[in-house]
Amino acid sequence: MRLDPVLDRIDADLEAATERLLRLLRIPSISTDPAHRADCRAAAEWLAEDLRSIGFADARLRDTPGQPMVTGTMGETGPHLLFYGHYDVQPADPLELWKTPPFEPSVEQAPEGAVIRGRGASDDKGQLMTFVEACRAWVAVHGALPARISILFEGEEESGSPSLVPFLRDHAAELRADLALICDTGLFDRDTPAITTMLRGLVGEEIVITGPDRDLHSGAYGGPAINPIRVLARIIAALHDDHGRVTLPGFYDGVPEITPELRAQWEGLGFDEGDFLGGVGLSHPAGEADRTALEMIWARPTCEVNGIAGGYAGAGFKTVLPSQASAKISFRLVGQQDPARIRETFRAHVQSMLPPDCTVEFHGHGAAPASVMSTDAPAFETARRALGPEWPKPAAFVGAGGSIPIAGYFKTELGMDSMLLGFANNDDLIHSPNEKYDLRSFHKGIRSWARVLAALAEQG
Structure with missing residues (x-):
């Protein structure tokens, strides 16, 4: 299947894709607040219907003791890829600090360009929809996906995921795939995509x-x-x-010590420790005296x-x-x-x-425990190279200072590795008032997933 017409379709459909995201953002799916239980279900139903409209004929809600899961599978050939995202969002408080109502999203102009403003725009509805829109474009152009794709959307990530592990265990045979794809991370900087391979x-x-x-x-x-x-x-x-x-x-x-290849990649990112610390009113690195700041955040x-x-x-x-x-x-x-x-x-x-x-x-x-994805697995280098033509700078394998438990659960419960690839920026204000997602991140994120799917399918 040719990639270029898929990318053209994504470009032509960007306005409609943005409107679909805005409709999803209007649903106040706050999982931590029992008053929004019906809203969480409404968001799940919206996603299931949207997946069915693309061609995920079996897309449906799966009830749990908490919020429902959304699952669906499409495609018969190629590698089996499981995509994970979460449709629940953080509470919007304090409301008085929002410049616009958190669940009345809009596209507005900002110094960095057009942004999609609203609760969940970056974490995680905007990120989740980059993958959905990539699938939509593939099906619109070719009538099929380039690989077998399974979907798992969760509604309790922001409230500790109490239903997730039992659901994975109960449906392991159905969900187990060659690789899990997770879009809940960010770019290294605005021009450098990042594949997260280490989670503390x-x-x-x-x-x-x-x-x-x-x-x-x-x-x-x-x-x-x-x-x-x-x-x-x-x-x-x-x-x-x-x-x-x-x-x-x-x-x-x-x-472990990081490999010389990874060290060289990190050194090539141009990370400025002075700017990093200066941004929070500090000037002198603390921590292990013989380690760089990136090492301390990602690998120590x-x-x-x-x-x-x-x-x-x-x-x-x-x-x-x-x-x-x-x-x-x-x-x-x-x-x-x-x-x-x-x-x-x-x-x-x-x-x-x-x-x-x-x-x-x-x-x-x-x-x-920490999660470490081996970059020796061919899929990781394949994805890194696939991102190259889309962004001004080459993609990098990076670590994450925080923890994303789902990657560990996929390993312990389903026995499969995860690829964490997201397009958020550091200034997206996730969990804070005035959350936003750059329209550029949304657009290039969709195109990036289209490229990655094509490359992984070709690799087999």
Whole structure:
């Protein structure tokens, strides 16, 4: 099947494609708010009907204990590709900070060009529809898709995906494919597409240290009485050495070095650490002293304190020794680091530093391993090369500092790798007021998926 007429069709249909996206954006599918349960279902029904109009004859809603899934399959030949996206969106609060109503989307002019403004424009309805529109163009031109395509749209991604893993397990035979495609990531910069091949894992821990059985007057008890805040401060300070490395025994077990080829690719991106830090009012890199900022964000594990509480922190001054002190600490994991072992080692570290008269409670807040997609798999280089003609700069294999659990679930539950390819920009304000998606990202995203599908089908 020839690609050029498909790209021409995408260009000619851009206005209609944009209007379809605007219709989807008008549905306030906020999964975290029970008041919008019907809206979530309406969004799912809209997508199922749209897929059927393209030719996904079996597209339908699949009920779960939460929001429905949308599934559908089309095509008989070529590689089997499973595309994932989510139709639910974040709440729009605070509403007073929106320049236009969040669920009255529009195309407007901005300094960077035309943008689609509205909740969900970038995360994830606009991204999801880039793939749908690419499929629409293929079918309109050739009457068929270049590969066998299955669709899985979720409605609970923004509320923790409680129904996702059970659904994957119950329908594994139906959903299992050669490769999963996920469009929930972004460009490296406006001219450089990115295929995310590394996602950091996560371990969350909250510790509560208790000393005296009540708050004490610091004049009467200061000195002889143990202060839980001081104990907590010592424990936290001991988590890193003077070079920024985490001190927990065995913490770096399973942490790989990036390949010379990947290092060269990252160096070629022209990432400016000064601009990166300057954008948030900083100037000096912290963390591991012998690592670049991109390495630390994408390919190195971290231990960070996310919050501390204890004693009196209100207005004025209160001279107390607190009964308790607590901290929330998160670990970002890479490579083959074992979340369970990291949690166990951290707890042992805390226990070893407790003085007499202090006890500790541990509260776990989730754990997930890192996801690493091997770029040796031919599909990844094929997709990277396919993106080349569409963008001013070559596509790069990149990492992600955060975590996208779905990629790990596809690996553990369905035994397949994921390719994360998205077209969001860093200034899209996802989860914030005035979310937008560049019209250029939407247009070139559709064309990019058309190119990738053609290349993967040709590769077989």
